[in-house]
Amino acid sequence: MKRNSRLSLALHTLGHMAVDPARMRTSADIAAHAGTNPVVVRRVLGKLREAGLLASEKGHAGGWRLALPPSKITLADVYLALDERLIAAGDAEEAPRCSVEYALQRKVASVMEDVERSLIERLSGTTIAEMRDVEDAAHG
Numbered sequence: 001m002k003r004n005s006r007l008s009l010a011l012h013t014l015g016h017m018a019v020d021p022a023r024m025r026t027s028a029d030i031a032a033h034a035g036t037n038p039v040v041v042r043r044v045l046g047k048l049r050e051a052g053l054l055a056s057e058k059g060h061a062g063g064w065r066l067a068l069p070p071s072k073i074t075l076a077d078v079y080l081a082l083d084e085r086l087i088a089a090g091d092a093e094e095a096p097r098c099s100v101e102y103a104l105q106r107k108v109a110s111v112m113e114d115v116e117r118s119l120i121e122r123l124s125g126t127t128i129a130e131m132r133d134v135e136d137a138a139h140g
Contacts, residue, residue, distance in 0.1 A: 051081030
């Protein structure tokens, strides 16, 4: 996973939030820790808020916090909230004129859909709490 991807930023942030789920964190603090811009943080975390994984509050004491216990948030929840995909969907409007290319594209698309389903299934088996446990063990 690329270090600067949205998924990486989201998982990194949620892993830290799992330590103290009720604590509010500002976009600026998260951005400084992750080495990115607060605007990027707000865009990524906004998607997680829309999916019901995070809550946000405005104002002086505002910020971001987990909306669910870390044990209830799976890596698949995060992946799907960010609308991450291994392969971008093709343009259905532009069907190939060549029958061989068309058949090949359909077969590859079918395989990629199977891979995507398998990935989501595997991600569903790990929670943010478990990810945090692995990180704690690495530093313990």
